[in-house]
Amino acid sequence: MEYLWSATHMNDGSVHTDDASISGARNGVPAATVRQVHDALSGSREIAYTTVMTVLDRLAKKGAVEQLRDGRAYLYRPAVTRDELTAELMHEALGTVDGADRASALVRFIDTASPDDAAALRTALSELEERSGS
Amino acid sequence: MNGFVPNVATPVVLAGLALVLAGPAPAWLARAHWPRRVPRAALVLWQALALAALLAALGAGLSVATLAVLEERPNAGVLVLYGAALAVTLTVLARLLWSAHTLGYSLRARRRRHRELIDILGRIDGRAPGAHVLDASPAFAYCVPGVHTRLVVSSSALETLTDDEIRAVLEHERAHARARHDLVLEGFAALRNAFPRLVRSRAAFDSVAALVELLADDAARRRAGALPLGRALTRLAGTPVPAEALGAGGVSALARIQRLAEPPAPSYRVLATATYVAATALVVVPTLTVAAPWLSQLSAYLP
Numbered sequence: 001m002e003y004l005w006s007a008t009h010m011n012d013g014s015v016h017t018d019d020a021s022i023s024g025a026r027n028g029v030p031a032a033t034v035r036q037v038h039d040a041l042s043g044s045r046e047i048a049y050t051t052v053m054t055v056l057d058r059l060a061k062k063g064a065v066e067q068l069r070d071g072r073a074y075l076y077r078p079a080v081t082r083d084e085l086t087a088e089l090m091h092e093a094l095g096t097v098d099g100a101d102r103a104s105a106l107v108r109f110i111d112t113a114s115p116d117d118a119a120a121l122r123t124a125l126s127e128l129e130e131r132s133g134s
Numbered sequence: 135m136n137g138f139v140p141n142v143a144t145p146v147v148l149a150g151l152a153l154v155l156a157g158p159a160p161a162w163l164a165r166a167h168w169p170r171r172v173p174r175a176a177l178v179l180w181q182a183l184a185l186a187a188l189l190a191a192l193g194a195g196l197s198v199a200t201l202a203v204l205e206e207r208p209n210a211g212v213l214v215l216y217g218a219a220l221a222v223t224l225t226v227l228a229r230l231l232w233s234a235h236t237l238g239y240s241l242r243a244r245r246r247r248h249r250e251l252i253d254i255l256g257r258i259d260g261r262a263p264g265a266h267v268l269d270a271s272p273a274f275a276y277c278v279p280g281v282h283t284r285l286v287v288s289s290s291a292l293e294t295l296t297d298d299e300i301r302a303v304l305e306h307e308r309a310h311a312r313a314r315h316d317l318v319l320e321g322f323a324a325l326r327n328a329f330p331r332l333v334r335s336r337a338a339f340d341s342v343a344a345l346v347e348l349l350a351d352d353a354a355r356r357r358a359g360a361l362p363l364g365r366a367l368t369r370l371a372g373t374p375v376p377a378e379a380l381g382a383g384g385v386s387a388l389a390r391i392q393r394l395a396e397p398p399a400p401s402y403r404v405l406a407t408a409t410y411v412a413a414t415a416l417v418v419v420p421t422l423t424v425a426a427p428w429l430s431q432l433s434a435y436l437p
Contacts, residue, residue, distance in 0.1 A: 085255055086255055103237060105244040106276040107277050122368065
């Protein structure tokens with residue numbers, strides 16, 4: 001197969017799979033049935049057929065996969081490439097989104113461009129290390 | 135109708151108060167350094183200041199309206215003046231509500247989409263428990279706030295940081311998520327956006343954003359230690375930050391590291407208490423001295 005389907009379990013260990021991660025090229029990717037996706041996934045993990053079906057349906061609603069009708073069955077294929085999704089995510093993560101309100105949707109660990117040079121940071125840190133007694 | 139003289143002083147006092155609370159007071163508070171010692175109390179003070187300013191502005195407009203209604207022989211010029219004052223008040227209120235609505239709507243949509251992308255692209259890594267790891271080159275960490283929080287760390291950050299530093303970073307982000315700092319920031323962003331561009335000031339929002347960072351630092355310091363947090367700040371300070379943060383007030387990584395060398399927040403009990411008292415007084419005193427007499431006067435006049 002030229003593409004790979006993989007599902008990630010939520011990190012809290014909950015039983016349901018919240019989403020699936022998809023990588024593959026949009027062009028030339030053959031559409032797959034739920035059964036085929038399930039077969040590809042169950043090689044690497046235990047996952048229920050119904051879970052795959054639910055996740056694919058949800059991803060189709062979110063526009064991450066395309067849903068094609070083939071007779072009575074549905075066929076699925078990635079609607080966007082992983083690279084496209086990554087680019088979109090990085091836009092928000094790095095704050096390069098143009099917004100009229102210019103408000104950040106995220107709360108970052110460091111959110112202010114510091115004019116401080118590395119030397120000043122090191123001085124402050126060594127002061128902290130001294131006070132912490134190490 | 136005898137015995138009642140419409141009290142012109144009420145709207146004048148309230149309007150003056152609103153102007154002071156919207157202009158010089160935030161400017162002074164933003165410049166002061168002591169709020170950083172008691173971030174929690176200072177955050178309450180900022181919210182009290184915003185609430186008091188808003189109440190004073192609305193009170194000024196509404197008391198003008200009662201003047202117009204109670205005037206025995208209304209003169210056209212005065213009525214126009216009163217009407218204009220009321221219109222300004224209602225415009226302020228409408229702008230604020232609209233600003234809060236549009237901002238909240240767009241933020242929630244962007245966060246929902248971002249959560250979806252993280253769930254699709256992120257992976258789990260034992261070194262960052264509870265977080266989603268993105269394979270990306272700048273070293274960064276953030277949380278997507280809301281009811282369904284996501285903690286995010288880039289793979290580059292994981293490579294840069296030691297385990298206890300990662301823990302400090304995650305505790306910092308968890309503190310933001312747990313205390314819903316995003317709601318405070320959203321409120322002040324809505325308030326800022328409600329003002330026309332010409333008179334818009336970043337002072338309040340930037341100060342509140344800085345205080346929120348310090349609060350999260352305090353939580354991370356308690357749970358993971360000052361030193362790992364300081365080291366993580368030093369290592370991640372070179373991260374490219376969003377364009378909108380350039381030249382912003384906020385609080386620099388340097389200031390945060392220097393603050394970690396100072397005694398922790400509980401050492402400033404008196405200052406914190408005084409700040410809480412001031413915050414309470416800001417809201418209570420104008421209500422009791424100006425608004426309450428006006429309302430009782432009004433109710434005495436009405437049948």
